[in-house]
Amino acid sequence: MRSLAYLKLMSREYPTIKAASSEIINLTAIQGLPKGTEYFFSDLHGEYEAFVHLLKSASGVIREKITETFSHIIPEKEEVALANLIYYPERIMNQLELKGLADGDWQRVTIYRLVQICKVVSSKYTRSKVRKKMPPEFAYIIDELLHVDYNDDNKRVYYNEIIRSIIDIRVGDKFIIALCELIQNLTIDSLHIIGDIFDRGPRADIIMNELLQFHDVDIQWGNHDVSWMGAATGNLACICNVLRIAISYNSFDVLEDGYGINLRPLSMFAARVYREDPCDRFIPQILDENIYDAVDPGLAAKMHKAIAVIQFKVEGQIIKRHPEYEMSDRILIEAIDFDRGVVTVEGKEYPMLDKFFPTVDPKEPLKLSKEEGELLHTLQLSFMHNELLHKHIRFLYSHGSMYKCYNSNLLYHGCIPMREDGSFEEIVVNHQAYSGKALMDYVDRKAQNAYFMPEGSAESEDARDFMWYLWCGAKSPVYGKGKMTTFEHYFIEDPSAHKEPMNPYYRLSMKEETCDKILEEFGLPKKGSHIINGHVPVKIKEGESPVKAGGKLFLIDGGLSKAYQTKTGIAGYTLIYNSNHLALAEHKPFDPKKESTPKVSVVENMKNRVMVADTDKGAELAERIADLKELVAAYRDGVIKEKVE
Ligand SMILES: O=P(O)(O)OC[C@H]1O[C@](O)(COP(=O)(O)O)[C@@H](O)[C@@H]1O
Numbered sequence: 001m002r003s004l005a006y007l008k009l010m011s012r013e014y015p016t017i018k019a020a021s022s023e024i025i026n027l028t029a030i031q032g033l034p035k036g037t038e039y040f041f042s043d044l045h046g047e048y049e050a051f052v053h054l055l056k057s058a059s060g061v062i063r064e065k066i067t068e069t070f071s072h073i074i075p076e077k078e079e080v081a082l083a084n085l086i087y088y089p090e091r092i093m094n095q096l097e098l099k100g101l102a103d104g105d106w107q108r109v110t111i112y113r114l115v116q117i118c119k120v121v122s123s124k125y126t127r128s129k130v131r132k133k134m135p136p137e138f139a140y141i142i143d144e145l146l147h148v149d150y151n152d153d154n155k156r157v158y159y160n161e162i163i164r165s166i167i168d169i170r171v172g173d174k175f176i177i178a179l180c181e182l183i184q185n186l187t188i189d190s191l192h193i194i195g196d197i198f199d200r201g202p203r204a205d206i207i208m209n210e211l212l213q214f215h216d217v218d219i220q221w222g223n224h225d226v227s228w229m230g231a232a233t234g235n236l237a238c239i240c241n242v243l244r245i246a247i248s249y250n251s252f253d254v255l256e257d258g259y260g261i262n263l264r265p266l267s268m269f270a271a272r273v274y275r276e277d278p279c280d281r282f283i284p285q286i287l288d289e290n291i292y293d294a295v296d297p298g299l300a301a302k303m304h305k306a307i308a309v310i311q312f313k314v315e316g317q318i319i320k321r322h323p324e325y326e327m328s329d330r331i332l333i334e335a336i337d338f339d340r341g342v343v344t345v346e347g348k349e350y351p352m353l354d355k356f357f358p359t360v361d362p363k364e365p366l367k368l369s370k371e372e373g374e375l376l377h378t379l380q381l382s383f384m385h386n387e388l389l390h391k392h393i394r395f396l397y398s399h400g401s402m403y404k405c406y407n408s409n410l411l412y413h414g415c416i417p418m419r420e421d422g423s424f425e426e427i428v429v430n431h432q433a434y435s436g437k438a439l440m441d442y443v444d445r446k447a448q449n450a451y452f453m454p455e456g457s458a459e460s461e462d463a464r465d466f467m468w469y470l471w472c473g474a475k476s477p478v479y480g481k482g483k484m485t486t487f488e489h490y491f492i493e494d495p496s497a498h499k500e501p502m503n504p505y506y507r508l509s510m511k512e513e514t515c516d517k518i519l520e521e522f523g524l525p526k527k528g529s530h531i532i533n534g535h536v537p538v539k540i541k542e543g544e545s546p547v548k549a550g551g552k553l554f555l556i557d558g559g560l561s562k563a564y565q566t567k568t569g570i571a572g573y574t575l576i577y578n579s580n581h582l583a584l585a586e587h588k589p590f591d592p593k594k595e596s597t598p599k600v601s602v603v604e605n606m607k608n609r610v611m612v613a614d615t616d617k618g619a620e621l622a623e624r625i626a627d628l629k630e631l632v633a634a635y636r637d638g639v640i641k642e643k644v645e
């Protein structure tokens with residue numbers, strides 16, 4: 001039973017019995033519709049071109065709908081053209097207009113075809129839901145076109161008249177764009193990003209701008225996202241980390257053009273300090289050329305080394321501040337014997353591949369030189385006072401979390417840390433142990449604290465440091481590996497020193513019983529639930545499958561990141577969950593000049609078609625309906641009076 005105060009509050013929205021009743025009817029109708037289609041992506045890693053294309057094309061589904069609707073009626077070439085128009089309406093319209101091809105005839109045929117597609121993709125939604133997705137200025141007309149009976153002669157004339165007048169008053173192009181956007185919007189009902197939007201690829205900022213505009217999206221943070229979130233809070237190690245990774249992939253555009261971070265102080269410092277040093281171990285990998293900020297690879301290598309050295313120092317300082325992180329054996333810059341040019345890691349001595357450290361004082365290796373300190377301060381200011389970056393980071397907070405339970409699926413990026421024996425790994429804070437779901441909730445709260453606690457407070461400092469721990473700490477659920485061997489990769493030749501042991505989770509979660517245990521921990525039923533995981537690239541070409549644990553676990557990092565495509569052999573996955581099935585779309589490397597359709601395989605058929613009533617949204621609607629019924633009863637009993645104007 002709701003309180004009277006609550007019902008009174010509701011009565012503001014539904015002031016009469018009629019208003020409340022018609023909402024009950026509306027919500028009940030929605031319950032009876034098939035559920036909307038959910039899309040899952042992970043590990044986008046700045047690959048904006050490929051990702052935006054997947055999003056606009058609904059990972060091949062729009063193309064499928066076009067074929068379903070028009071095959072044998074229109075030539076394939078025209079189907080492709082229609083598909084491209086739906087994905088990129090403004091761009092394509094501009095091109096056609098320049099060529100004089102977007103004339104009235106073309107507009108008429110195009111509107112007719114788009115309306116047909118729109119009918120197909122809107123068929124499983126209520127009229128009111130579809131209408132809410134339309135731009136208000138065209139809502140009435142689109143609604144009419146979608147529902148006119150074309151077999152009725154009178155209506156056919158009416159239909160043709162509407163289209164004619166749209167073209168006559170010269171809003172045909174705007175109308176076409178509205179229809180294309182509506183089709184896109186209807187095809188993907190909700191979008192889940194299982195982490196790692198940032199790093200490696202060219203423009204994570206462009207991806208964030210797309211996500212910001214998307215109608216329904218949630219994000220489960222990945223280790224790379226957490227590192228950027230930490231950087232935005234001013235965490236020095238995270239700042240160095242995001243800069244180091246961007247420079248190592250030659251991604252200057254995301255920093256300078258994307259976020260407007262001025263790298264000149266760093267480049268001047270690096271050019272001076274490492275003037276004679278070729279910085280061979282730091283030559284950036286070039287996967288994409290910069291469009292706006294081309295930097296000479298020699299200078300980039302110097303910048304890369306400069307920021308890496310600073311990172312190792314400030315990381316060491318964090319580790320010293322936090323013995324509870326149990327990472328003192330990871331302060332490798334202190335384990336260098338500068339006279340002999342060797343470093344000792346876990347009791348084993350290795351020769352250093354680079355012995356030139358002009359800014360490191362062997363007696364105090366963690367101390368920043370004066371210039372390094374000043375440089376870092378400048379960089380910190382540009383991360384902390386960066387409007388666009390903070391807009392994006394706030395969105396990561398408002399739409400993101402460590403994990404999400406949604407329609408009987410458990411979504412997270414990395415892992416639920418486990419021990420070899422299958423028990424959940426713990427983090428102990430103030431004598432309180434956190435493991436499993438409690439650990440995920442604890443980490444989530446810490447991440448919130450890092451951004452939202454007042455600057456300078458003890459909680460805020462502690463939480464900010466913790467953001468770096470999340471990036472690479474052994475018990476971090478977003479990282480899931482025993483150590484991060486960044487230092488070893490730069491300075492040690494022996495590949496055995498580069499190993500990063502995976503948390504036992506990754507072995508144990510291959511078993512159905514482990515997945516059941518995890519699902520249970522998060523309050524989800526064993527039957528019909530799934531875990532959806534990113535983070536670890538699936539090596540398809542070595543025969544690995546993304547479907548694990550008898551279909552309970554989906555590992556969907558298929559390598560959207562170019563840097564990992566040689567490992568996986570494909571260019572990413574989309575997991576698609578509609579009312580009939582769960583399907584995996586496997587993508588080929590993105591080529592803007594070539595149309596390619598993904599290989600789609602259904603991985604699980606639903607026993608019965610899943611209706612809105614069966615979903616989390618359905619449960620919310622049921623609650624709402626019950627509340628509205630109480631409100632109607634309160635009106636009928638006179639406990640609350642109708643507000644009639
Ligand atoms: O979440 P991811 O993509 O696995 O990233 C973390 C990994 O990236 C690395 O830093 C290597 O990065 P690169 O492949 O970009 O050089 C590993 O040391 C670390 O385990």
Ligand SMILES: [Mn+2]
Nearest residue numbers: 196222223535
């Ligand atoms: Mn990751």
